[in-house]
Amino acid sequence: MTIRRSMLFIPGNNPGMLQNGGVFCADAVILDLEDAVAPLEKDAARLLVAAALASVDYGGSEKVVRINPLDTAMAADDIRAIVPCGPDALLLPKVQGAKDVEAAAALVAAAERPGQKPVKLMALIETPRGLAEAYAVAAADERLTALAFGAEDYTAGLGAIRTKEGTEILAARSLLVNAAAAAGVDAIDTPFTDTNDEEGLTRDTTLAKQLGFRGKLCINPRQVDAVHAVFDPSAAEIGWAERVVRAIRRAEEQGSGVVAVDGKMVDAPIVSRAERILQLAALLGLREEAGR
Amino acid sequence: MINAIGREIPAHVEGYGKVTPFAGAFATEPDMPRRAPAVKWARPGAAKLATGLEEVFRAIPVRDGMTLSFHHHFRNGDGVVNLVLATAAKLGLKDLKVAASSIFPVHAPLVEHFKAGVVTALDTNYMSGPVAEAVSRGALAKPVILRTHGGRARAIECGQLKIDVAFIAAPSADEYGNVNGIAGPTACGSLGYAYPDAEYADKVVAVTDNLAAYPLTPVSIPQTRVDYVVKVDKIGDPKGIVSGTTRITKDPVQLKIADTAAKVVQASGLLKNGFSFQTGAGGASLAVAHFVRQMMVAGGITGSFALGGITGYLVAMLEEGLFEKIIDVQGFDLEAVRSLAANPNHVEVGAGFYANPFNSGCVVNMLDCVILGATEIDTAFNVNVVTGSDGMIMGGSGGHSDAAAGAKLTVVVANLLRGRLPIIMDKVLTATTPGETVDVLVTERGVAVNPRRGDLKEKLAAAGLPLKEIGELKRLAEAIAGVPQPVKLGDRTVALVEYRDGTVIDAVRQVVR
Known part of the structure; x- marks a missing residue:
């Protein structure tokens, strides 16, 4: 299981931020060649990000590079320059369908050095068409490991009014989570754009967790801790999960079929949810016992 | 000689005397009485209000070789140091020591006073800008004494920094010398760094651009220590006083x-x-x-x-x-x-x-x-x-x-x-x-x-x-x-870094290029 509670964008044309990207302890850093970089600086940013991948220690953060859109000539150049430098994954913007992922996968395969750890792909779903194709995208290639949602472009494409509460994107979020789950990949939520509103960020992230997202894109390092606080299993959740797992073990030992915890029946999906919580808690060091 | 943290420092410095090496943060104990400034008096009816700085210089009188002190509550908006030293230069004074609690870029004219011999010694707790650069390059023959804020108060009280005349930039003052920092165009709040100067200087001059009715209250610097009050057009620039550093960083x-x-x-x-x-x-x-x-x-x-x-x-x-x-x-x-x-x-x-x-x-x-x-x-x-x-x-x-x-x-x-x-x-x-x-x-x-x-x-x-x-x-x-x-520096000591207890913790060498 790869933990992706927070995926932090780092502008690919900012040497200071590229150098310091690892200090914020985000689960992933996304070194950005797309929106953060002006057209005239694309070449320079590509070189800078390649050098950063080769020389900067990003600690425990997964190294992801957002390349330029696949319908531009820059995408192929990005892939050729970046893939040999060993990122963990590429984030593909404005993915419209399975073909985009397949095309990117072919370019990545051609660019990989012999023996290199395979570079994964993540698809940013940020158009109505992309959302309609979300499951096909998620299932398009074995390199594909996550779907991420970009609500700003998506709502612009709809002609919807963007609000802080996000009623207009509720259906899209749920569709995306479902597509990701169906294909067995992670769903990552859209960034919260008001970087000064910490309470709003926590509310929005709590909703994302409730809907089934595994993490959230972050556009400012200040957002990382708040996002982690939401996605970290709470003590209550861990306690519940421990009770479920204990109860099911006891039931297995006693050959009993039906188990209840806290007065509610426990069946297979509940057990798997509890196990996931305990696994996450162990990986995050929140629960010593499960780490054994 | 080498002090307790292994720094090479001179044993003796002209104009400063014997150097006591830093021996540990709490190792050096005091063994002197407090300095007592001259006892002053004021006859009933005698006025303190002077028409200008020149008149005050003549009345005191300020002489060659004296130590003039200043506080830094106006930071980079201070106008008083430059005004006072311009007066000293005009009157042909030489060999003055400036004891300012801090020096900022606005004090650049001091460099010219170094060159002209008007000011030949500097005693301060902080300096940045052209004066600091000039000192680093060796503009003064005598090393600058760099103290701590507490160390400066100690040096004044213990008689190691004897102040002849304290010029106190006064956001508000009354005609009899009561001063505070809370009103007037250059209001800066606390005047804490001027307290030791007012208490121990032989003569104290309040320089203000905001003359208030007597008695001014609250009193930060009292009339009992202030000998002259001078009203000038402007003692500082509020923009430089309020340093604007109070916003939380976004970095x-x-x-x-x-x-x-x-x-x-x-x-x-x-x-x-x-x-x-x-x-x-x-x-x-x-x-x-x-x-x-x-x-x-x-x-x-x-x-x-x-x-x-x-x-x-x-x-x-x-x-x-x-x-x-x-x-x-x-x-x-x-x-x-x-x-x-x-x-x-x-x-x-x-x-x-x-x-x-x-x-x-x-x-x-x-x-x-x-x-x-x-x-x-x-x-x-x-x-x-x-x-x-x-x-x-x-x-x-x-x-x-x-x-x-x-x-x-x-x-x-x-x-x-x-x-x-x-x-x-x-x-x-x-x-x-x-x-x-x-x-x-x-x-x-x-x-x-x-x-x-x-x-x-x-x-x-x-x-x-x-x-x-x-x-x-x-x-x-x-x-x-x-x-x-490592940066290559010259051998000459341009500043002594005095620890708060008066021992010397390090020496700053000349920048040569």
Whole structure:
């Protein structure tokens, strides 16, 4: 299981931020060649990000590079320059369908050095068409490991009014989570754009967790801790999960079929949810016992 | 000779005398009486109001070789140092010593006074800008004495810095010499750094552009010490006085450092009811206050006092009830001025009360925690806040060494890499604050605890803070930026760095190019 509670964008044309990207302890850093970089600086940013991948220690953060859109000539150049430098994954913007992922996968395969750890792909779903194709995208290639949602472009494409509460994107979020789950990949939520509103960020992230997202894109390092606080299993959740797992073990030992915890029946999906919580808690060091 | 932290210092300096080497932060005890200034008197009916500075110079009279003192509450908006020295130059005076609590870029005309021989000696706690550069390049034959804020008060009280005439920039003054800093176009709040000067100078001149009706209250500098009042058109530029450093930084790396520093304070166990706190303005320091504030709100904690340079942020914490009192030796913005004027729990104190190590107890001794910056820090935790990486003087201790010595917990916050330079080295270029008074270094890539503080290390480790040995942090920085070449300096001593107790902790050498 790869933990992706927070995926932090780092502008690919900012040497200071590229150098310091690892200090914020985000689960992933996304070194950005797309929106953060002006057209005239694309070449320079590509070189800078390649050098950063080769020389900067990003600690425990997964190294992801957002390349330029696949319908531009820059995408192929990005892939050729970046893939040999060993990122963990590429984030593909404005993915419209399975073909985009397949095309990117072919370019990545051609660019990989012999023996290199395979570079994964993540698809940013940020158009109505992309959302309609979300499951096909998620299932398009074995390199594909996550779907991420970009609500700003998506709502612009709809002609919807963007609000802080996000009623207009509720259906899209749920569709995306479902597509990701169906294909067995992670769903990552859209960034919260008001970087000064910490309470709003926590509310929005709590909703994302409730809907089934595994993490959230972050556009400012200040957002990382708040996002982690939401996605970290709470003590209550861990306690519940421990009770479920204990109860099911006891039931297995006693050959009993039906188990209840806290007065509610426990069946297979509940057990798997509890196990996931305990696994996450162990990986995050929140629960010593499960780490054994 | 070599002092207790291994710094090479001269044994004797002309115009200063025998140099006492630094022997440890609390190793040197005083063995002298306080200095007594001349007893003064004023006949009923005698006026103190003079028509101009020239008249005051003649009346005193100011003579060649005298020491003239100034406070720095106007920071880079000060107009009084330049006005007074222009008068001295016009009257043909030579060989003066300037004892200013700090020197800023606005004081650039001083360089011309050095060249002309009007001013041949400088005694200060901090300097930046053209004067600092000129001194670094050897503009003065006699080394500048760099003191701490508490050390300056000590030197004045103990008679080592004898002031002939104190010129006090006075935001408001009445005709009989009562002065305060809370009203007038150049209102700056506390006048704390001028207190020792007013108390011990042989003559005291209040220079104001805001003459108030007698009696002016509240009184910061009293009529009983002030001999002359001079009204001039303008004593300073409010824009330079309010330094605008009171906004929380938006730099994500500095915020990360500040957040970690606040967690260090919490993990130390000091953050509880009665907590006392000092932090600087600007950079990561003020951001630490921001995170500490959140912890105090969340924990329902009421602190006893906030100390030091006061910003609107600390004023807001006082008004929210997070601190019972503010003890203010210097205000940084108009909120600090407003609060000092209106709130009886916001108290103005002098530099001696604040930080003089040689009295029966200064406020820094009662401090739980101070957050300080650093230009460089070495693996023995000695801090440099005097010289930059090129050897040029660009600061000074100010209250750095004083607060570090007094506080139960001294936290230095700094970016591990500044520009392209590692901040940690084997030996700082200029030792300012001794490592024995520094407990923790917080950087964006980890926290180092002084090995003297094993107790603290255990607490921080238990709280899950990212602890590293300071040597490990140094290697981390060097792995990124490489090892900087040592800067080549001349042999001549251009400044002595005096520790707060009057011993010499280091010497600054001339920049030669």
